[in-house]
Amino acid sequence: MIFEDVLKNIVERSDGVLGAVIMGMDGISIGEQLVDPGCTIQTVGIEYALAIKSIQKASKSLSAGLVQEVFINTQNNIFILRLITDDYFIAVAMVPEGNHGKTRYLMRLSVPSLLKEFE
């Protein structure tokens, strides 16, 4: 399945990923890959879906165009959200010392093939 394959590619080629999910803004997951079994990646997606909506609203009123990526750095984690369409996104949770540059790159590269699935 394309969704699982894309996530598997991101997770396996990255350093420090805990889990990855493809999710709709409604909080419904359409694929996930867990590296750390303790990672609640579904909850990560659901919680940040609300944040993405708030960022989309802000960006619209700033005429900044479509939101493509949101990167969140907290004390304990890094979260990377990459929009596929306005309604679907990939969320990745990482350890803070992970190589997020590479993960961001792999996530960006995966968008065109995912986009085809939503056409």
Next chain:
Amino acid sequence: MIFEDVLKNIVERSDGVLGAVIMGMDGISIGEQLVDPGCTIQTVGIEYALAIKSIQKASKSLSAGLVQEVFINTQNNIFILRLITDDYFIAVAMVPEGNHGKTRYLMRLSVPSLLKEFE
């Protein structure tokens, strides 16, 4: 004034910054530096303050610890938000091709001296 000096340092040593502001979560600015006179940096801060609150709420429920940085990539801009305390943040707007790695670094470095002002 420390706030203006810190922002001036970030803006002058970065490539591609349009404007920078230090703002409270209540949307009240306590300092700003504009590079592009057309940059509505106050509005950027006000709009994204709401998004930060939503991210703080999500991160709290994920036990991810305090939010330190939010990086937003849109079609037309890059926005970097660096939390100073839970109630104050620096917001920087950039052109998409700007060197955001250096700007993020300069913003991170500026936090300790700003923190002293809020003690």
